[in-house]
Amino acid sequence: xxxxxxxVTFPGSNCDRDMAVALEKVSGSAPLRVWHGDAELPDALxxxxxxxxxxxxxxxRSGAMAARSPIMQAVVGAANRGVPVLGVCNGFQVLTESGLxxxxxxxxxxxxxxxxxxxxxVATSQSLFTAGYEAGQTIRVPVAHHDGNYFADEATxxxxxxxxRVAFRYAEEVNGSxxxxxxxxxxxxxxxxxxxxxxxxxxxELGGSDGRALFESAVQALVSA
Amino acid sequence: xxxxxxxxxxxxxxxxxxxxxxxxxxxxxxxxxADVRVGRLIELDxxxxxxDADLEAMCRQLLANQVIENFRIEKLETx
Numbered sequence: 001x002x003x004x005x006x007x008v009t010f011p012g013s014n015c016d017r018d019m020a021v022a023l024e025k026v027s028g029s030a031p032l033r034v035w036h037g038d039a040e041l042p043d044a045l046x047x048x049x050x051x052x053x054x055x056x057x058x059x060x061r062s063g064a065m066a067a068r069s070p071i072m073q074a075v076v077g078a079a080n081r082g083v084p085v086l087g088v089c090n091g092f093q094v095l096t097e098s099g100l101x102x103x104x105x106x107x108x109x110x111x112x113x114x115x116x117x118x119x120x121x122v123a124t125s126q127s128l129f130t131a132g133y134e135a136g137q138t139i140r141v142p143v144a145h146h147d148g149n150y151f152a153d154e155a156t157x158x159x160x161x162x163x164x165r166v167a168f169r170y171a172e173e174v175n176g177s178x179x180x181x182x183x184x185x186x187x188x189x190x191x192x193x194x195x196x197x198x199x200x201x202x203x204x205e206l207g208g209s210d211g212r213a214l215f216e217s218a219v220q221a222l223v224s225a
Numbered sequence: 226x227x228x229x230x231x232x233x234x235x236x237x238x239x240x241x242x243x244x245x246x247x248x249x250x251x252x253x254x255x256x257x258x259a260d261v262r263v264g265r266l267i268e269l270d271x272x273x274x275x276x277d278a279d280l281e282a283m284c285r286q287l288l289a290n291q292v293i294e295n296f297r298i299e300k301l302e303t304x
Contacts, residue, residue: 061290068287097290104292111241148242151238151293 003027003219005047008075010036010066015052015089015199023049024200026215036069046222047084048075051089052144052197061106063093072098079151083098084128084189084218089145090121092183092193093131101184101193102160103152108145115144117208119171120182124164127185128221129192132213137185138171139210141196148195150184158186226273227301229281232289234263 005023010014016033024030031049032042041048049189056065063181064170065134066072079085079100087095099178108114117140122133133139152160157178175195198211234240240262247261267288271280280298289296 060287064287064290096292102288102292106238106293107241109239109241111245149239149241153292176241 002029002088003046003222004042004044005049005094006034006042006100007031007049007051007072007187008034008036009051010053010069010090010094011091012055013049013051013053018197019051019199020090021108022202022211022215023047025202026212027121027219034071036066036071039070041071041074041075041078045083047086048083048216049077050075050087050094051199052089054089055090055094056061058147061093061097063097066090067097067099068071069136076100079146079186079191081200082188082190084221086214087191087193088199089148089195091142092152092195093147094113094172095191100191102185103150103178103181103184105147105195106149106151106173106176107147108149113144113146114148114175115142117142117201118196119173120168123169124185126180127167127192128191128215129185129214129216130167130180131176131221132217139200141198141211142200142207143174143196145175148175148177150175150181150195152178157181165186165189165191168194170197195207196215226271226275227303228269228271228275229299230267230269230280230284230296231264231299232267232284233297234262235293237292248264248303271286 007020063104122137125135126156165185170180198214201208201211241262241264249261
């Protein structure tokens with residue numbers, strides 16, 4: 001069965017092609033490309049990716065404008081029906097702004113744009129995105145962001161941890177994120193937002209392949225469903 | 226009707242931008258500054274009679290992110 005995925009492009013997205021290449025290399029099927037102004041998604045999608053970048057120039061707040069674009073209503077609807085949705089970097093910001101994920105991504109505590117490969121700890125293997133990792137495993141994935149400082153109130157953070165919804169943590173100080181959270185899942189586990197870029201780490205030629213298992217996990221979850 | 230929307234970070238939310246401005250002011254020789262918080266001012270020119278409920282909805286749905294921000298609506302002119 002072909003893996004039917006879609007990558008959404010907003011004005012100012014700049015990792016949409018990388019995301020499409022990663023999905024095609026891992027799944028064997030080229031993703032469909034969707035524009036922010038589209039009102040509908042293609043039918044019967046197995047996976048939706050919101051890529052990194054600087055949608056709408058980060059106007060107002062990072063991800064704020066993109067979260068109100070026409071396609072996002074369709075993405076929210078698909079997510080609520082259980083379609084897996086991955087948001088990376090700006091895609092994570094769009095997911096929090098759209099309400100699909102709790103919390104917010106604020107300016108890095110050090111105020112500087114951080115662009116380097118960082119160590120992450122896999123916090124749970126109990127999700128369709130992280131099943132290919134071991135809980136507690138350390139992986140190395142690039143980050144490139146100015147607004148990656150994850151914030152949520154204490155009650156929300158406690159709930160995320162209690163419910164196993166923290167997917168990844170920074171193994172080192174990166175941006176001031178509460179409890180070093182690098183990626184979170186929604187309640188149903190089918191929506192993942194993360195600041196690090198797994199699509200930039202899918203083969204040794206890119207400097208690392210630790211991100212590949214995330215895409216393999218998602219493809220495997222479909223095949224075995 | 227002109228309306229100003231004042232958006233500010235909630236108390237307790239770390240404001241790296243405010244901290245940088247704070248340090249810069251001290252670097253210029255100003256002393257006695259306890260804290261600096263940077264917010265956002267949004268000026269709207271809306272139809273006379275726009276309801277308070279609509280203005281609040283604009284703030285809640287887009288202009289402020291209530292996870293981290295508070296907003297205050299200031300009406301400058303009334304019809």
